[in-house]
Amino acid sequence: MSELTITLLRLGYLVLLWLFVASAIGVLRRDLYGTKIVDRRGRPKGPASVTPGQAAPPSPKSPAKGQQPRPAKPAKSAPTRLVVTEGPLRGTTIPLGASSVLIGRAPSCTLVLDDDYSSSRHARIFPQDGGWFVEDLGSTNGTFLGDTKVEQPTPVTPGAQVRVGQSVLELQR
Amino acid sequence: MATIQPHRVRPGRGVELALLVPALLIGLAAYALTGLGVTGELPGNVVGYGVGMAALALGLHVVLRWRAPYADPVILPVAIALNGIGLAMIYRIDLGMVARGREQDFATRQLGWTTFALLLAAGVLVVLRDHRTLRRYTYTAMVVGLLLIVLPLVPGLGVEINGARIWIRLGGFSLQPAEIGKLVLAVFFAGYLVTNRDTLALAGPKILGLQLPRIRDLGPLVLAWAVSISVLVLERDLGTSLLFFGLFVAMLYLATERTSWVVIGLGLFLGGAALAATTFGHVAARFDVWLNALDPEIYNRAPGGSGQLVGGLFGLAGGGLFGTGWGKGRPDLVPYAESDFIVASLGEEIGLTGLLAILLCYLVLAERGLRTAIGVRDGFGKLLAGGLAFVVAFQCFIVVGGITRIIPLTGLTTPFLAYGGSSLLANWIIVALLLRISDDARRPAPDLVTGPPPGTTTAPLPVRTPGSSRAGAPRREGEPEPSADPTERIAGPGGVR
Numbered sequence: 293m294s295e296l297t298i299t300l301l302r303l304g305y306l307v308l309l310w311l312f313v314a315s316a317i318g319v320l321r322r323d324l325y326g327t328k329i330v331d332r333r334g335r336p337k338g339p340a341s342v343t344p345g346q347a348a349p350p351s352p353k354s355p356a357k358g359q360q361p362r363p364a365k366p367a368k369s370a371p372t373r374l375v376v377t378e379g380p381l382r383g384t385t386i387p388l389g390a391s392s393v394l395i396g397r398a399p400s401c402t403l404v405l406d407d408d409y410s411s412s413r414h415a416r417i418f419p420q421d422g423g424w425f426v427e428d429l430g431s432t433n434g435t436f437l438g439d440t441k442v443e444q445p446t447p448v449t450p451g452a453q454v455r456v457g458q459s460v461l462e463l464q465r
Numbered sequence: 466m467a468t469i470q471p472h473r474v475r476p477g478r479g480v481e482l483a484l485l486v487p488a489l490l491i492g493l494a495a496y497a498l499t500g501l502g503v504t505g506e507l508p509g510n511v512v513g514y515g516v517g518m519a520a521l522a523l524g525l526h527v528v529l530r531w532r533a534p535y536a537d538p539v540i541l542p543v544a545i546a547l548n549g550i551g552l553a554m555i556y557r558i559d560l561g562m563v564a565r566g567r568e569q570d571f572a573t574r575q576l577g578w579t580t581f582a583l584l585l586a587a588g589v590l591v592v593l594r595d596h597r598t599l600r601r602y603t604y605t606a607m608v609v610g611l612l613l614i615v616l617p618l619v620p621g622l623g624v625e626i627n628g629a630r631i632w633i634r635l636g637g638f639s640l641q642p643a644e645i646g647k648l649v650l651a652v653f654f655a656g657y658l659v660t661n662r663d664t665l666a667l668a669g670p671k672i673l674g675l676q677l678p679r680i681r682d683l684g685p686l687v688l689a690w691a692v693s694i695s696v697l698v699l700e701r702d703l704g705t706s707l708l709f710f711g712l713f714v715a716m717l718y719l720a721t722e723r724t725s726w727v728v729i730g731l732g733l734f735l736g737g738a739a740l741a742a743t744t745f746g747h748v749a750a751r752f753d754v755w756l757n758a759l760d761p762e763i764y765n766r767a768p769g770g771s772g773q774l775v776g777g778l779f780g781l782a783g784g785g786l787f788g789t790g791w792g793k794g795r796p797d798l799v800p801y802a803e804s805d806f807i808v809a810s811l812g813e814e815i816g817l818t819g820l821l822a823i824l825l826c827y828l829v830l831a832e833r834g835l836r837t838a839i840g841v842r843d844g845f846g847k848l849l850a851g852g853l854a855f856v857v858a859f860q861c862f863i864v865v866g867g868i869t870r871i872i873p874l875t876g877l878t879t880p881f882l883a884y885g886g887s888s889l890l891a892n893w894i895i896v897a898l899l900l901r902i903s904d905d906a907r908r909p910a911p912d913l914v915t916g917p918p919p920g921t922t923t924a925p926l927p928v929r930t931p932g933s934s935r936a937g938a939p940r941r942e943g944e945p946e947p948s949a950d951p952t953e954r955i956a957g958p959g960g961v962r
Contacts, residue, residue, distance in 0.1 A: 298502075298790060298793075299790075301498055301501070301790070302498075302787065302788065302789075302790035302791070302793075303787065305494055305495065305498060305791065305815065305819075306787065306788075306815060306816070306818050306819055306822070308487065308490065308491060308494060309491060309815070309818075309819055309822040309823075310818075310822050311487060312484070312487040312488060312491055312542075312546060312822075313822050313825045313826060313829070315483075315484060315487065316484060316539050316542065316543060316826075316829050317825075317829065319477075319480055319484065319538060319539050320539060320829065320832065320833075323836065399842070
């Protein structure tokens with residue numbers, strides 16, 4: 293074999309080795325950058341909706357039993373996101389879609405609170421008849437809208453403060 | 466401040482299959498090039514070898530599709546590639562030895578071990594459906610692990626090779642029980658620490674910005690230190706001793722998140738090693754070889770000279786940036802070029818470029834293990850995956866560091882590359898366990914798919930994170946019972962945290 297062939301084979305092997313490493317790292321890249329992070333203040337870059345798998349199924353306690361909640365996007369006044377304004381998760385936002393938002397400590401909740409004073413499934417915020425409602429799911433320490441305890445599904449206006457455990461949530465446009 | 470949007474995990478079996486092709490090609494090309502480089506023609510059995518390796522790898526891939534469809538797609542190809550490179554280099558050393566008139570057939574035996582190890586890994590994946598089962602055997606693992614460590618000291622069973630007493634001879638095979646021991650002890654440490662980490666993470670005095678543990682909580686650390694130092698003294702092997710102690714300290718750190726354990730651990734080990742170096746002759750000799758390797762007096766010392774180390778360094782230098790090419794160097798001049806010094810042999814033949822690619826493969830493997838540890842939901846799985854990933858990375862550091870004179874040379878094997886059945890078996894079991902845990906970590910949370918509707922009374926498992934305790938205010942919500950449930954969840958699988 294000629295010297296050239298040997299050199300080419302030698303370098304070709306190194307190229308193969310690095311191609312393999314590069315493709316393995318390429319697979320990892322998706323894992324590292326696959327999580328979409330949406331800026332709180334700016335306009336959401338990606339599709340701003342809760343993944344269907346993440347949305348809580350309608351609760352049996354829901355006032356509209358058996359009735360699918362209607363998408364709540366009638367007017368300009370419709371809130372577009374749920375913001376945590378106080379508590380350990382302060383600054384977290386959840387884009388509001390057509391589905392309800394389940395709040396609590398259980399891993400299956402849409403908003404998982406790291407809070408000893410909230411229940412596993414603490415409260416639910418859901419759209420109905422063009423507005424958003426908050427409902428307490430039988431939590432130990434209760435859910436408060438402003439200063440009043442939420443006993444039954446209560447409409448939430450943008451800017452109203454919903455207190456869950458140590459966290460305060462707010463709907464924003 | 467931002468919102469994290471969860472993304473859907475793909476099972477990744479297709480990606481794995483696509484990556485297996487270059488991985489197998491790397492091993493096969495190395496084998497073929499070795500034959501070309503040494504004898505000028507392709508090895509006779511190159512087709513059979515290629516088909517065999519491909520069948521084994523694809524077999525494991527099918528087992529993954531069947532038993533762990535969400536397992537990490539990168540771990541298996543990386544391990545296959547490393548194993549293939551190792552086999553080719555062992556074959557190359559065999560050819561070099563034959564050319565010097567010494568009959569040697571390590572490659573065939575290593576191929577046999579590879580087959581056995583891959584079958585064993587497949588067996589682990591089939592039998593072990595849930596890694597949390599292992600937690601039941603926490604204290605069994607401790608006893609077995611300690612037995613495996615002291616096994617080489619048993620007279621008649623243990624054999625001393627080159628001053629280190631870390632082998633046992635069983636019916637013609639010599640094994641390093643410590644290789645299996647590291648695996649078993651990782652299970653023990655994970656099970657022990659997941660139960661006791663709250664005690665170990667308890668507040669202690671704070672000195673110089675370092676949160677120190679209480680004196681009475683130092684017990685387990687001191688015990689692990691004593692065992693590892695006695696391994697250093699009695700078995701005369703710095704590598705095994707460093708590996709065990711490092712594993713323990715790393716898992717302690719993973720469990721408690723307290724830097725003070727690392728500082729105390731490193732301090733203890735360095736102190737113990739320095740003491741051993743001044744007290745015991747054989748340890749001191751190793752340190753001499755490390756610090757003054759190029760000294761003619763030490764180079765020519767009859768037993769325990771630095772000839773092997775310096776030979777390896779010359780090999781690396783001869784390889785340079787791009788290496789001499791497979792089969793074109795003289796790696797066989799270094800003693801134990803196929804086991805302890807396989808990194809130097811590879812550095813000679815594929816150069817710094819190739820060696821860095823291999824080190825990156827280890828990096829990817831360790832990263833996948835740690836990523837698995839982050840992703841998995843139960844504390845035991847987190848610690849086990851983190852510990853196993855660490856042990857692979859740390860073993861690489863000890864071996865490559867020893868060969869490149871960063872730390873004293875030890876008799877540890879390079880994972881997947883070096884000749885040695887027990888090492889190969891242990892590392893393939895580690896890969897199987899990591900694959901099993903990563904399947905659990907990446908699998909979409911079942912309660913999102915088939916959970917009970919909210920509002921029904923089945924209370925979901927409460928989430929507790931260390932350090933979330935606060936004083937005052939209203940009463941606490943359902944604290945988890947102290948009897949740690951094996952299915953205890955540390956973090957939620959989805960949602961915003």
